[in-house]
Amino acid sequence: MTRYIIRRLLQFIPVILISTLIVYALVFAIPGDPIRALAGDRPMSDAVRETLREQYNLDDPFLVQYFKYIWGIITALDFGSTFNGRPVTDIIEQRLPVTATLALVTFVIQTIMGIIAGILAALYRDRFFDRFVQVSTVAMVALPTLVIGFLLQLIFGLNLGWFPIAGVNNGLSSYILPALTMAAVSTGILARLVRSELLDSLKSDYVRTATAKGMKRTRVITRHGLRNSLIPAVTFIGADLASMMAGSIIVETIFNLPGLGQQVFASIQGQEGTVVVGIVTLFVLFFVVINLIVDLLYGLLDPRIRYE
Amino acid sequence: MSLSAPAAADPFAEKKSVLEVDGLVKHFPITQGIVFQRKVGAVKAVDGVSFNLREGETLGIVGESGCGKSTLAKLLMRLEEPDAGTVKFRGEDFLSVKGDELRRLRRKIQIIFQDPYTSLNPRMSVGDIIAEPFKLHPEEKPKQGIRNRVKELLDLVGLNPEHINRYPHQFSGGQRQRIGIARGLALNPDVIICDEPVSALDVSVQAQVMNLLDDLQKEFGLSYIFIAHDLSVVRHISDRVGVMYLGKLAELGTQDEIYTAPAHPYTQALLSAVPLPDPTMRGAREQIVLQGDPPNPANPPSGCRFRTRCWKATEICATQEPELISRGQITQLAACHHAEQNEKVVPAHD
Amino acid sequence: ACGGGDNGGAGNGEAAEGVEGGGTVSAYNCEPQFLVPANSTEVCGSWVLGSLFTGLTQTDFDTYEPTAGVAESWDTEDNVTWTFTLGEDWTFHDGEEITAQTFVDTYNWAVDPDNAQQSANFFDNFLGYQEVVDGDAEEMEGVRAVDDYTLEIELTEPFSPLPDMLTYTAFYPMPSVAYDDIEAFEQAPVGNGRYMMDGEWEHDQQISVNRYEDWAGENPGLPERIEWMIYADVDTAYLDVQAGNLDILDAAPPNRRTTVEADFGDNAQDFDTSAFTYLGFPLYQEEFQDADVRHALSMAIDRQLIIDNIFDGAQTPAENIIPPDLIAGNENTCEFCQYDPEAAAELYEEAGGPDELTVYFNSGAGHEDWVEAVANQWRDNLGIEDITFESLEFAQYLGLHDEQEITGPYRLGWTLSYPSAQYAMEPIYSTGASSNYADYSSEEFDDLISQANAETDPDTAAELYTDAEAILLEDMPVIPMWFTNYQVVHSDRIDGESLFMDQATFTRLEQVVVTEE
Amino acid sequence: MSEIHRPEARVEPIDSTLEPAGEPAKTKKVEEASLLADAWRSLRRNPWFIISGVLLVLFLSMAIFPQLFTSTDPRECLLGRSRQAPSAEHWFGTDIQGCDYYSRVIHGARNSIAVGFIVAIGTFIIAVVLGLVAGYFGSWVDAVISRFTDMVFAVPYILGALVFLNVLESRGVREVAFVLIIFMWPTMTRLMRGSVISVVNSEFVLAARALGAGPITIMRRHILPNSLGPVIGYATVFTGIIIGAEATLTFLGVGLQLPAISWGLQLSDAQPFLQTVPHLLLFPVIFVGLTVFAFMTMGDAIRDALDPKSKK
Amino acid sequence: MTESQTSTRFTPGTRPGDAPLLEVKDLQVEFRTKAGVAKAINGLNFTLHAGETLAILGESGSGKSVTAQTIMGILDMPPGRIAGGEIRYRGDDLLTMEEDSRRKLRGVKIAMIFQDALSSLNPVLPVGWQIAEMFRVHRGLKRKEARAKAVEMMQRVGIPGAEERAGDFPHQFSGGMRQRIMIAMAIALDPDVLIADEPTTALDVTVQAQVMRLLKDLQTEFNMGLILITHDLGVVADVADKIAVMYSGRVMEAADVYETYGRPGHPYTQGLLASIPRIDDEGGRLRAISGLPPSLTDMPPGCPFNPRCEFATDRCTTERPELRLVAEGHLSACHYAEDVYAGTATRTRRPSPTGAGMIAISQEAPE
Numbered sequence A: 001m002t003r004y005i006i007r008r009l010l011q012f013i014p015v016i017l018i019s020t021l022i023v024y025a026l027v028f029a030i031p032g033d034p035i036r037a038l039a040g041d042r043p044m045s046d047a048v049r050e051t052l053r054e055q056y057n058l059d060d061p062f063l064v065q066y067f068k069y070i071w072g073i074i075t076a077l078d079f080g081s082t083f084n085g086r087p088v089t090d091i092i093e094q095r096l097p098v099t100a101t102l103a104l105v106t107f108v109i110q111t112i113m114g115i116i117a118g119i120l121a122a123l124y125r126d127r128f129f130d131r132f133v134q135v136s137t138v139a140m141v142a143l144p145t146l147v148i149g150f151l152l153q154l155i156f157g158l159n160l161g162w163f164p165i166a167g168v169n170n171g172l173s174s175y176i177l178p179a180l181t182m183a184a185v186s187t188g189i190l191a192r193l194v195r196s197e198l199l200d201s202l203k204s205d206y207v208r209t210a211t212a213k214g215m216k217r218t219r220v221i222t223r224h225g226l227r228n229s230l231i232p233a234v235t236f237i238g239a240d241l242a243s244m245m246a247g248s249i250i251v252e253t254i255f256n257l258p259g260l261g262q263q264v265f266a267s268i269q270g271q272e273g274t275v276v277v278g279i280v281t282l283f284v285l286f287f288v289v290i291n292l293i294v295d296l297l298y299g300l301l302d303p304r305i306r307y308e
Numbered sequence B: 001m002s003l004s005a006p007a008a009a010d011p012f013a014e015k016k017s018v019l020e021v022d023g024l025v026k027h028f029p030i031t032q033g034i035v036f037q038r039k040v041g042a043v044k045a046v047d048g049v050s051f052n053l054r055e056g057e058t059l060g061i062v063g064e065s066g067c068g069k070s071t072l073a074k075l076l077m078r079l080e081e082p083d084a085g086t087v088k089f090r091g092e093d094f095l096s097v098k099g100d101e102l103r104r105l106r107r108k109i110q111i112i113f114q115d116p117y118t119s120l121n122p123r124m125s126v127g128d129i130i131a132e133p134f135k136l137h138p139e140e141k142p143k144q145g146i147r148n149r150v151k152e153l154l155d156l157v158g159l160n161p162e163h164i165n166r167y168p169h170q171f172s173g174g175q176r177q178r179i180g181i182a183r184g185l186a187l188n189p190d191v192i193i194c195d196e197p198v199s200a201l202d203v204s205v206q207a208q209v210m211n212l213l214d215d216l217q218k219e220f221g222l223s224y225i226f227i228a229h230d231l232s233v234v235r236h237i238s239d240r241v242g243v244m245y246l247g248k249l250a251e252l253g254t255q256d257e258i259y260t261a262p263a264h265p266y267t268q269a270l271l272s273a274v275p276l277p278d279p280t281m282r283g284a285r286e287q288i289v290l291q292g293d294p295p296n297p298a299n300p301p302s303g304c305r306f307r308t309r310c311w312k313a314t315e316i317c318a319t320q321e322p323e324l325i326s327r328g329q330i331t332q333l334a335a336c337h338h339a340e341q342n343e344k345v346v347p348a349h350d
Numbered sequence C: 001a002c003g004g005g006d007n008g009g010a011g012n013g014e015a016a017e018g019v020e021g022g023g024t025v026s027a028y029n030c031e032p033q034f035l036v037p038a039n040s041t042e043v044c045g046s047w048v049l050g051s052l053f054t055g056l057t058q059t060d061f062d063t064y065e066p067t068a069g070v071a072e073s074w075d076t077e078d079n080v081t082w083t084f085t086l087g088e089d090w091t092f093h094d095g096e097e098i099t100a101q102t103f104v105d106t107y108n109w110a111v112d113p114d115n116a117q118q119s120a121n122f123f124d125n126f127l128g129y130q131e132v133v134d135g136d137a138e139e140m141e142g143v144r145a146v147d148d149y150t151l152e153i154e155l156t157e158p159f160s161p162l163p164d165m166l167t168y169t170a171f172y173p174m175p176s177v178a179y180d181d182i183e184a185f186e187q188a189p190v191g192n193g194r195y196m197m198d199g200e201w202e203h204d205q206q207i208s209v210n211r212y213e214d215w216a217g218e219n220p221g222l223p224e225r226i227e228w229m230i231y232a233d234v235d236t237a238y239l240d241v242q243a244g245n246l247d248i249l250d251a252a253p254p255n256r257r258t259t260v261e262a263d264f265g266d267n268a269q270d271f272d273t274s275a276f277t278y279l280g281f282p283l284y285q286e287e288f289q290d291a292d293v294r295h296a297l298s299m300a301i302d303r304q305l306i307i308d309n310i311f312d313g314a315q316t317p318a319e320n321i322i323p324p325d326l327i328a329g330n331e332n333t334c335e336f337c338q339y340d341p342e343a344a345a346e347l348y349e350e351a352g353g354p355d356e357l358t359v360y361f362n363s364g365a366g367h368e369d370w371v372e373a374v375a376n377q378w379r380d381n382l383g384i385e386d387i388t389f390e391s392l393e394f395a396q397y398l399g400l401h402d403e404q405e406i407t408g409p410y411r412l413g414w415t416l417s418y419p420s421a422q423y424a425m426e427p428i429y430s431t432g433a434s435s436n437y438a439d440y441s442s443e444e445f446d447d448l449i450s451q452a453n454a455e456t457d458p459d460t461a462a463e464l465y466t467d468a469e470a471i472l473l474e475d476m477p478v479i480p481m482w483f484t485n486y487q488v489v490h491s492d493r494i495d496g497e498s499l500f501m502d503q504a505t506f507t508r509l510e511q512v513v514v515t516e517e
Numbered sequence D: 001m002s003e004i005h006r007p008e009a010r011v012e013p014i015d016s017t018l019e020p021a022g023e024p025a026k027t028k029k030v031e032e033a034s035l036l037a038d039a040w041r042s043l044r045r046n047p048w049f050i051i052s053g054v055l056l057v058l059f060l061s062m063a064i065f066p067q068l069f070t071s072t073d074p075r076e077c078l079l080g081r082s083r084q085a086p087s088a089e090h091w092f093g094t095d096i097q098g099c100d101y102y103s104r105v106i107h108g109a110r111n112s113i114a115v116g117f118i119v120a121i122g123t124f125i126i127a128v129v130l131g132l133v134a135g136y137f138g139s140w141v142d143a144v145i146s147r148f149t150d151m152v153f154a155v156p157y158i159l160g161a162l163v164f165l166n167v168l169e170s171r172g173v174r175e176v177a178f179v180l181i182i183f184m185w186p187t188m189t190r191l192m193r194g195s196v197i198s199v200v201n202s203e204f205v206l207a208a209r210a211l212g213a214g215p216i217t218i219m220r221r222h223i224l225p226n227s228l229g230p231v232i233g234y235a236t237v238f239t240g241i242i243i244g245a246e247a248t249l250t251f252l253g254v255g256l257q258l259p260a261i262s263w264g265l266q267l268s269d270a271q272p273f274l275q276t277v278p279h280l281l282l283f284p285v286i287f288v289g290l291t292v293f294a295f296m297t298m299g300d301a302i303r304d305a306l307d308p309k310s311k312k
Numbered sequence E: 001m002t003e004s005q006t007s008t009r010f011t012p013g014t015r016p017g018d019a020p021l022l023e024v025k026d027l028q029v030e031f032r033t034k035a036g037v038a039k040a041i042n043g044l045n046f047t048l049h050a051g052e053t054l055a056i057l058g059e060s061g062s063g064k065s066v067t068a069q070t071i072m073g074i075l076d077m078p079p080g081r082i083a084g085g086e087i088r089y090r091g092d093d094l095l096t097m098e099e100d101s102r103r104k105l106r107g108v109k110i111a112m113i114f115q116d117a118l119s120s121l122n123p124v125l126p127v128g129w130q131i132a133e134m135f136r137v138h139r140g141l142k143r144k145e146a147r148a149k150a151v152e153m154m155q156r157v158g159i160p161g162a163e164e165r166a167g168d169f170p171h172q173f174s175g176g177m178r179q180r181i182m183i184a185m186a187i188a189l190d191p192d193v194l195i196a197d198e199p200t201t202a203l204d205v206t207v208q209a210q211v212m213r214l215l216k217d218l219q220t221e222f223n224m225g226l227i228l229i230t231h232d233l234g235v236v237a238d239v240a241d242k243i244a245v246m247y248s249g250r251v252m253e254a255a256d257v258y259e260t261y262g263r264p265g266h267p268y269t270q271g272l273l274a275s276i277p278r279i280d281d282e283g284g285r286l287r288a289i290s291g292l293p294p295s296l297t298d299m300p301p302g303c304p305f306n307p308r309c310e311f312a313t314d315r316c317t318t319e320r321p322e323l324r325l326v327a328e329g330h331l332s333a334c335h336y337a338e339d340v341y342a343g344t345a346t347r348t349r350r351p352s353p354t355g356a357g358m359i360a361i362s363q364e365a366p367e
C-alpha cells in the first residue's frame, strides 16, 4: 500500500517530462512568429526581433529549446519568463491562488449540490424534483458557458447586487458566481450519475437489509446506498477537477479573475511556450495527485478493491 | 448398520490421482490504517493442506465455518494464488500453466460456488449463464444445440426449463444454487469442486441433486471435492472425508472410518453435534460441547490448533504440532497426538 | 452606487477641494504588455504611460497640432535639424531633474538593440540610428544636448511631422533609475507626467496613479487619482460600470450599442477616432492588379448597411484615408467608395474579376460578422458564388502576410500613434514601407509624401498629403471601410461633458471632472 | 502425455436416465433471450425511449435531409432584414446577416449532430476499450494507460485545438471532431475504469474465470454490461457538451470555419446579442437542448433496459 | 384449541388467552415477469405466538423467503405486488400501517436474518459498524458504546477474534461468519419476532448448535417468537414447536413438530421426510419426490402437488383442497389427508424409474 503510493509518486516523473514535452511541442508547432505578433500592426525592427528571438531561444531547434528550458529548471529553478519579461514563477505565484480558490469553490459547490441533487432525484424518482434536475441539466448543457456566466452576472450581480460582477476584490464572494458558472454543467452530470448509481444500488440486497434494520429511508440512502454508488461520482469529480482548467479559461475571462486559465490562454495565443509549459506542469502535477487521491478513494469507498 | 465394522479397504487405492495437492498455503493480510495501510498480521486461511483426489472418487470436506474450505476450493481453481504449495492435475503442475493451457485445464475442473447469488452475473439470463461454458469451449458444443442442452440441464437440477429467460434475481435461494450446479455440470468436467452445493435446497431437491451427482460419477468416473456442513449429506456422497480445522486438515479417512470411528477429538465433537431429524430424540443425545471460543485464525494457538478447546489436550499439544499421519491401529490419518477412535459419539437414528 | 464599491480606499480628503478637479476616477483597462515607453506598442500600456509621462511635445486636441511639452518651443529650418528648447522646471516623480541629456540618454537607450525596445524603429529617421542598430556606434549622432535645456535632433531626411511624432509614447524621457534595473522600473515606472504611480503595477488587477503636484506643464490633471481596473473581458467591465463599480469604460462593446441608450441614458458619449479598418488586396497576386477589380469590389459594398446592421452604427463609413479630424483631413469623397451595385457588377464583369475569392481575417477578434456580410454582398452584387474564409490567429496571420501567401482580400486596421496625416499613409502605402502588406507601390504617391515631409509650411504640407490621399483613393490598394466610432460609458460620478476621447482612441482622463464622491 | 478424454458417450446419457418422463415437456415456445434481446424488448415498450427515439430520428433526418424541413435557402441573406424578430414569414426571425434563422437552424443540425455524434462515439469507444483494459488488468497495464490519460488530461484541449486546427488545412467537421476526440476521451475513460474496478472483483467474474473464460470474454460478457452504466449516463450528456465545445472553439476562432452552418457557430454568434436579440440564442439552445434531452433520455432508457432488475 | 376451520387459519399450539404475536391471513403475493404474473404466495395463513418457534419447511422456491420479506415489508415492489391478505403484528395490520410506524417496528420488534448473507451485508462498511448501527440508531448509543456492543454481539455468535475483526469488511469473512454477522445484527435489539431465513446453512454443526442455543436462550429470555425457515430437518426437529410445510406458495400442512415428523398428514411432507439422507446411511440412491413443482405463472387447477403425488386422483386435478383440521392440532391441505395421516391412502401412481415424473399404476397392479 505504502509501496503503491511510492510507486505512483515515481510515475509522476515520466508523466511530467512527457507531458511538458508534448505541450512544448504543441506550442512550438503553432505556426507564426510570436515575436512578430507582439508588436501588432506596426512591425518592429529586425534588430529588435533578432534580439528577442535570441533571448527566448526561439531560433534553436525544438528539442534544444526544450532542453534549455528543462536545464534552466534543473540548474537554476528558472522556469523562464514571458515575452514581457515576467518570470513564470511570479505569474504562477500571483495567479495560482485565484485559480485554486476558484477550483476549490467550484469543487465544493458542484460536489455538494451534485450529490444532494442526485440523492433527491433518486429519492423522488420520476417525480417533480427528478424531472427538474433532468431539465436543468439539459438546459445547462445546452447553454454555452458564456451565456450562463453572463446571465448570472446580470441577475445576481447587476440586478440583485448579491455578488460582485467581476474581479477578485471581494474575497470569497467574488468567486461565487464564477464557480457557479463553472459548476453548472458538472453539477448536472454529477447529479445524474449519483442518481442512477443510487437507483442501481437501491436495488441491491444490502440496501434491503438496511431497510429491514429499521433505518429511515434517508439513512438507508445516504449511509448504505450512497457509498456504493460513489465510485463513478468520485471519478467524475476527480476528472472534472482536472479538466477545470479548460473551464477556467473562459470563466476567468468573463469574470475577470486573474488566474492561471486566463494566463494560459493568453500565453497559448502569444505562443509563450515557457509560460504554457510552466503552468501546464503545475496542472499535470495537480492531475496526477488528484488521480492518485481518486484511486486511493476507490479503496476507501470499496474495500474489495485491492492495491497490489 | 454395524458401527464396529473394520474400516473397509480403500476401493480407490488402484485409481490414478486426478488432483494432487501438497502443502497449500494461503494467508490473507490484515491491514490497518486508512491511506497508509500497515500490514498487522495475516489470516491463515489455508495453512498447509495436502491430499490427493483420485479418479471417480468423492472427497468430502467438512469443518468449522471459517476454517478455510472455500479458500481451499478457490486455490484449487486458481482463483486465488497460493502463497505456497503445489497442485497437480493429472500429474501436470496446475499452478504454473498459463493462458490457453490454463483455460483448457479449467474446462476439466469446475467449481460450484458457495454463494449462489454473487457468483451469477446479474445481467445474464439463466440461459446465458448456463450456456456460457459451451460458448467458452466451442469444442464441447452439444449435439442437440446449446439451448436445448441448457434446458435439459435446468430440468436435471429440477428447475423449470421455461425459466430459461429469467434473471438470477428472479429465483429463490435454492433455485439459484441449482443454476450454479447446472453451470458446473455443463462441461462434464473431470473434477467438480462443490462448495456447499446443496445447503440451500430442500431435502427432496437435495436428494435429486445428490442422486444426479452420483449418477454422473458412476457414468463418467467424475471426481468430486464436496464441501458441506451437513454431515449426513457428506457421508452419503463421499468416499473419503477430510475434516478441516483452522486452515489445516485435522483428519482424513474413508467415509466409514471418519463416521464410524472418528479419531480426532474435533471430528468427534462435530459428529456428536449433528442434529437428527427426529424430534423425539431431542436432548436425548449426548453432545460434546466444545469449551471456549474458536481461536482467531490470524493468531492460531501454538502446537495443535485445536488444543485450546480440546478436552484431551496435554503439554505436548502446546509445543508440538501434530502431523497428519495414521497412528498405530488407526487407519485414517489424524493430526492429533492423542488420536483415538471413538465410536460412541456417532449419532444413530433411534 | 453604494453597493460594494470600494474605490479609492485611501483617505478621502478631496471633498474640500471644492472647485473643479479632485476625486478618484476608475477606468477600464486591459493588462498592459509593457510599461516601458519605448517598448509599449499597444493601447493598454500606452494609456497608462500617457499619464505617467510627458514627452517633448503634446497634442492640442482641439486642433491636433503639437503644443509644448517638456519642450517649450522648437525650431527648424529644413525639417532636418530641429532644435528644442526645454522648460527648466521639469522633474521626474522621484525628483530627478530633466535636461536635454535626459532625452539623449533615453533615446539612445531605446534604440540600443540590446534593449530590444519594440518601438525602436520610430527612431529610424534619426541620424545615426542605423549605425547604432548595426552596432557600429554606441549613440545616435542625430540626438545632441547642446546645453542643459537645448536639445538638437538631426534627421536623415526632411520630416515635417516630427513634433507630432514626438508626442508618441516611444519618445517619453526616462529617469536614470530606469537603466539600473529596467524590470523593477517597469513595475512602478517613474515618469514626468501628470500622474505618478501609487504602488506597483498589480498585474491583471489594477494600476493606480496619484496626481503629481509638481508637474511643470500648463494644465495639470484634474482628478486626484486614477485607478485603472484591469479587465479581461469588456462585457464584464460594461456591467461593472452599469453597477457603479467602475467609472469609465472607454469603448462599450459594439454589440451593446442598442442597449447603451437604455442602460446608460446620458452617461454615454460617442467619439470618432482614427481607428481605420480596411480590406487590403494582395497586389502581388495577379487577379487583383487591375484597379477596376478593386473598384468594383469596393463599390459592391454597402458600408452604411453593414454599419447599421452589424455594428448598430458604431462606425463611420470611411470615404478617405486620413482621418477627417486631422489638419490634413478633409471630407473629400472617394469616388469608388460609393455603393453602386450595378456599376460594380458591370465593372467587375468587364475587368474579369476572379470568380472565387478567399477572404482573410484574424480570428477571435469579432471580425467574422462583417466580413461575412461583405462576402454576402459580393456574392449578391457581383455574383461571386464561391467565397471562402480564412481566419487565423493574429501571429499566424501576420506570418502569412510576411510570406506573401495571402490570396484574397484581407482585413487590417490602422490606428494613429500620433496625429499626423503622414502617419496615416506613409507606413502603409509608400513603397517598401514596414506595414505595406498590399505591396503597393506608386512613385507619384511616394514623391508627394516626400514633398510633404519636407515642407515647412504646415498648410502646404497638408495639401500635399491630401493629394497623396487622392492617389490612394484612385488606385485603391485597399478598400477603406470605416473609422471606428467609440462609445464611452461612465458612471454617475463623472461629468459627461468633461469626457473626451482623442483620435488615438485614448480617453483623456486628466480632463475628467468628478462630480460626486 | 496423452489427453484423458472420455468417450463420446458423455455428451448424451444424462438425459436418458433423468429425462422428464410422463407428460411430454410442454413445448411452449420460449423466445430466445439474451440481455440485448430483452433490453430491446423492454425498450420498445418504454414510452420515454419512443419519445427520444422519435426526436432523434427527427434530428437525424434534419441533419441528412434539411430540405424536408425548409425550402428556404439558408444562405440567402439580406443584410437589410438583419436581426428581425420571429414573424410569420421568418418563424425564427432572422440572424445578423439577415438570413432566415429557421432555415439556418435546420441546416445547422448536420454539422452539429455530426460533430456531436462522431465525438461521442469516438470517445465512447476509446473510453470503453481503455477503461476496460486498465481496470481489468490493473498493475502496469493500468499504470501505463492511466498515466497516459493523465498526460492527455494535462494538455489543455484548447491548446491542442489551437495547434491542430491551425495546422490543418481546413477546419471541417472531421477535423474538429478529430481534435475533440483526441483531447476529450480521458474523463470518460477514467469513469469507465472506475466502474470496471468496482466490478472486477465480483464473484461472478471469478466464476467466469473458473469456467476458463479468457480476459476478452470476461471483459465483454461480464464486466462490460455491469460497468457501462455510468459511462452511458455520461456519454449521453457528453453529446451536448461537445456541441458546446464546438461553440467554444468557434468563439476562440478555431471552430468550424465560415461559411459553415452549425449550432455551435450560431450559439457563439448569438452570445453578444443575448439581451438585444435573444431569439438568436434561444432557438439553437432549444435545438441543442432537445438533442441533449433526447440522448439523455435514450441513455436512461437503455441503461434501465440493460438492468434486468429494473424491468417492470 | 378453538374451532376455526371456517377460515383456513392455522392455529396449533395456541395457548388460550394469548393474543397471537404475528398473524398472516390469506396473504397473496405476485411477481410480474415476462412470461406473465407469477403467483409466489397464494393465500398463506399462519399464526405465531410469543415464545414459540414456528418452522417453515418447504420446497425450494415455494415462497418462504418471499413471505419473510413481505412480513418485513422489504419486498421489491415492483416487480412484486401484494395482491391481498393481512399481516397482523399484535393485532395491527402491517400492510395498512403508516410507513413510519412500520419502520419503527423493523429491526427493533421484528427482525430478520437473510438467506443470502454476502449480498445482504453492505460490502463497503465494516461489519462491526453494521451491527453497531442498530444500537446507534435505535438505542441512541454513542459510537464507542455501540461498537463495544457490536463486538459483544459478534462474540455471542462465536466469531473468533471479534474485537480485531469488527473493522473487517464482509468479503473478508467466510460464508458462515457472514451468516453469523447477519444473525448478530438481527438479534441485537432482542426483537419480539425473529424471522430466520436459513440462518445456519453455512454453519458447521458445532457452530450451528451454538447459534441455535443462542436463539433458544433469547427466546426464553425475551419470550421471542421465532420463525425458522430452513431445509435442515435435523435443526427443525431439535428446536421447532410447530411446523408449517409450504408448497407452491401455500401451506400444505401445519402441525406440532412431533405430529409432523411422526405422522405427516400430507403426501408432500411424507415425501420430504423420506428424502432425508441419514447420517448412519452410507450411500445409494436417495428417495426424491419426482417431478417439478408447477410453474407459478400458470398454476394447474386443483391441488398444486397433484402432478407429483402418489395418491392423486381426478379430484385432485380439479378441486383445490383447503387447509383443514385432520386431527387435534393438525392441519393439512389434502383431500385424502385423513387417509394419509392414518397411513391408509391408496397409491394411484408411482414414480417413474428415471426419477422424473409419475406413472399411473395400472388396474392390475395393486399396491
Ligand SMILES: Nc1ncnc2c1ncn2[C@@H]1O[C@H](COP(=O)(O)OP(=O)(O)OP(=O)(O)O)[C@@H](O)[C@H]1O
Residues within 6 Å of the ligand: B028, B029, B043, B044, B045, B064, B065, B066, B067, B068, B069, B070, B071, B072, B114, B297, E171, E172, E173, E174, E175, E176, E177, E202, E203, E204
Ligand atoms: N479476502 C480475504 N481477506 C481476508 N481474510 C479472508 C479473505 N477471504 C477469506 N478470509 C478468511 O479466511 C478464513 C477462511 O475463509 P473461508 O471462506 O475459506 O472459510 P470456509 O471454510 O469456507 O467457511 P464457511 O464454511 O463459513 O464458508 C476466514 O477466517 C476468512 O475470514
Ligand SMILES: Nc1ncnc2c1ncn2[C@@H]1O[C@H](COP(=O)(O)OP(=O)(O)OP(=O)(O)O)[C@@H](O)[C@H]1O
Residues within 6 Å of the ligand: B169, B170, B171, B172, B173, B174, B175, B200, B201, B202, E031, E032, E033, E038, E040, E058, E059, E060, E061, E062, E063, E064, E065, E066, E067, E079, E080, E115, E296
Ligand atoms: N423477482 C421475482 N420475479 C419473479 N419470480 C420471483 C421473483 N422473486 C422470487 N420469485 C419466485 O417466487 C418463488 C418463491 O421464492 P422464494 O425466494 O420465496 O423461495 P424460497 O421458498 O425462499 O426458496 P429457497 O428455499 O430456495 O430459498 C420462486 O419460485 C421464485 O422463482
Ligand SMILES: [Mg+2]
Residues within 6 Å of the ligand: B069, B070, B071, B114, B195, E174, E175, E176
Ligand atoms: Mg465457505
Ligand SMILES: [Mg+2]
Residues within 6 Å of the ligand: B172, B173, B174, E064, E065, E066, E115, E197
Ligand atoms: Mg429462500
